[in-house]
Amino acid sequence: MKKRFYGMIITALCITLALVCQAMRVKAQETSGEEGLENLQIMTRSSTIVINDPEDLLRMAEAPGDVYDLACDIDMAGIEWKPFAFHGVLNGRGHSILNLTISQTGDAVRETYDGNMKVYDTYFAGMFDEMSGTICKISDLNLVNLRIDVETDQPCFIGSFAGYMEDAKIENCSVQGILQLRAHDRMFGVGGMIGYGCGEIKDCTADVTLTCIDTDASTKDEQFMGGVCAAGYPDLHHNTVAIRGFDSDHGYVHDGGLIGMYMFYPKGKSYRGSITDNYASGKITFYEDNKNRRAYCNGFIGEIMNWDFENGRNKNDFVRDEVYTYDVDLMPHSCDNPVMKEEVVPPGCEFGYTKYVCETCGYEETDHYTLREHNYEWVTEKEATETDWGRKRGVCKDCGAETSELIPKIIPEPTPEPEEQTAETLTETDADDASKEQSSEVLQEKESLNQRIGENKGWILLISICITGIAAVIVWILWKRSNEEEA
Numbered sequence: 001m002k003k004r005f006y007g008m009i010i011t012a013l014c015i016t017l018a019l020v021c022q023a024m025r026v027k028a029q030e031t032s033g034e035e036g037l038e039n040l041q042i043m044t045r046s047s048t049i050v051i052n053d054p055e056d057l058l059r060m061a062e063a064p065g066d067v068y069d070l071a072c073d074i075d076m077a078g079i080e081w082k083p084f085a086f087h088g089v090l091n092g093r094g095h096s097i098l099n100l101t102i103s104q105t106g107d108a109v110r111e112t113y114d115g116n117m118k119v120y121d122t123y124f125a126g127m128f129d130e131m132s133g134t135i136c137k138i139s140d141l142n143l144v145n146l147r148i149d150v151e152t153d154q155p156c157f158i159g160s161f162a163g164y165m166e167d168a169k170i171e172n173c174s175v176q177g178i179l180q181l182r183a184h185d186r187m188f189g190v191g192g193m194i195g196y197g198c199g200e201i202k203d204c205t206a207d208v209t210l211t212c213i214d215t216d217a218s219t220k221d222e223q224f225m226g227g228v229c230a231a232g233y234p235d236l237h238h239n240t241v242a243i244r245g246f247d248s249d250h251g252y253v254h255d256g257g258l259i260g261m262y263m264f265y266p267k268g269k270s271y272r273g274s275i276t277d278n279y280a281s282g283k284i285t286f287y288e289d290n291k292n293r294r295a296y297c298n299g300f301i302g303e304i305m306n307w308d309f310e311n312g313r314n315k316n317d318f319v320r321d322e323v324y325t326y327d328v329d330l331m332p333h334s335c336d337n338p339v340m341k342e343e344v345v346p347p348g349c350e351f352g353y354t355k356y357v358c359e360t361c362g363y364e365e366t367d368h369y370t371l372r373e374h375n376y377e378w379v380t381e382k383e384a385t386e387t388d389w390g391r392k393r394g395v396c397k398d399c400g401a402e403t404s405e406l407i408p409k410i411i412p413e414p415t416p417e418p419e420e421q422t423a424e425t426l427t428e429t430d431a432d433d434a435s436k437e438q439s440s441e442v443l444q445e446k447e448s449l450n451q452r453i454g455e456n457k458g459w460i461l462l463i464s465i466c467i468t469g470i471a472a473v474i475v476w477i478l479w480k481r482s483n484e485e486e487a
């Protein structure tokens with residue numbers, strides 16, 4: 001009899017377990033589909049740090065090995081950026097960083113090699129002074145109106161994304177900027193995407209004005225300039241470069257539409273490189289003040305030291321512009337009587353900026369970019385309550401760009417005040433507080449995810465209680481019966 005009783009108990013427990021499983025499966029199905037996928041993505045991306053403003057961007061220096069996502073365009077105007085070594089992943093998600101301004105090298109010191117394999121301890125500047133490691137990557141990021149202006153007594157390379165790159169990747173990025181280096185210690189150069197190094201750069205565009213000035217005529221230096229990279233052996237695929245280069249050199253020039261000098265290093269390094277489907281256009285104006293002249297300057301690569309690379313479908317429309325007066329530094333704007341006229345172009349569906357035109361020579365430059373101001377029409381998707389944030393979606397009436405924002409929780413009226421307060425009638429302070437709390441889309445996603453998880457927890461608890469109750473009744477009936485039978 002006892003055996004039968006235990007059998008019954010086990011059967012009852014199995015039924016209970018099956019019921020619980022089924023209930024949970026039904027609930028899971030309800031939240032599956034797109035929503036489930038979204039949850040999964042958020043969960044797998046939970047270690048990603050979201051960048052919403054300049055402070056977040058500056059904070060990357062504290063954890064340079066982490067994974068970062070840009071949630072919006074960011075204006076860095078008026079903020080001095082100190083380059084640091086980056087080893088992580090930065091996904092721009094198609095957003096732009098405006099007006100990033102750099103006037104100093106970072107702390108990283110790396111060995112660089114000239115064409116004779118002489119080694120130099122070298123400093124670097126760029127958004128990062130160094131990008132290194134096979135997992136290190138920047139993708140889908142635009143640098144708009146990048147300004148780098150460095151003067152140094154050290155060997156030095158500057159590049160938009162990184163002064164030095166080792167085994168890292170830059171993919172589907174763009175830069176539009178003005179880079180200038182003034183140096184005189186033996187080895188230095190300027191690159192449109194990176195200064196010196198190796199790794200992979202693909203599907204990128206660079207629209208850059210590069211200036212490299214040797215400030216000491218008494219020593220012969222090795223000087224480098226490239227639309228993508230000043231010197232090294234990066235693999236380049238499907239990049240488009242527009243370069244305006246100005247290289248004043250009392251030594252040896254290595255200038256190229258794509259790469260200034262292509263070489264493998266350190267000594268004895270063998271490598272099968274790859275440079276395919278790139279396009280370089282523009283002009284490099286340079287002088288080489290040196291009796292033993294070489295004056296390497298070409299639309300593809302200035303000087304090629306290693307020929308072991310795949311080379312296909314690269315094109316250029318390039319002007320090699322050599323000048324023979326060595327006493328005046330070559331600069332983008334060099335007229336005798338500059339008269340600058342400025343015109344402010346306000347932001348709309350595109351960034352705003354100020355355009356400067358020299359009335360004497362026609363030189364043009366843009367600066368001071370401002371964030372887009374779309375003409376949004378807002379639709380409330382979810383009303384805010386006292387306990388939950390609401391959400392509204394905006395669609396630009398002019399270009400169709402979409403965005404969404406949280407609507408702050410409704411703040412309950414203070415007891416003595418009779419006036420009712422809703423989301424629409426928030427006071428300025430409330431709106432201020434709300435906008436501080438409100439951050440990115442991901443924050444919104446996370447909030448609603450937490451909410452959904454909370455809802456699910458409630459459901460599961462309720463179902464579990466019901467089923468446990470039923471199970472208890474079944475067990476009680478079976479126990480009673482088996483007692484009767486024993487009797």
Ligand SMILES: [Zn+2]
Pocket residue numbers: 348349373374375396397398399400401
């Ligand atoms: Zn728009």
Ligand SMILES: [Zn+2]
Pocket residue numbers: 333334335336337338339358359360361362363
């Ligand atoms: Zn002018």
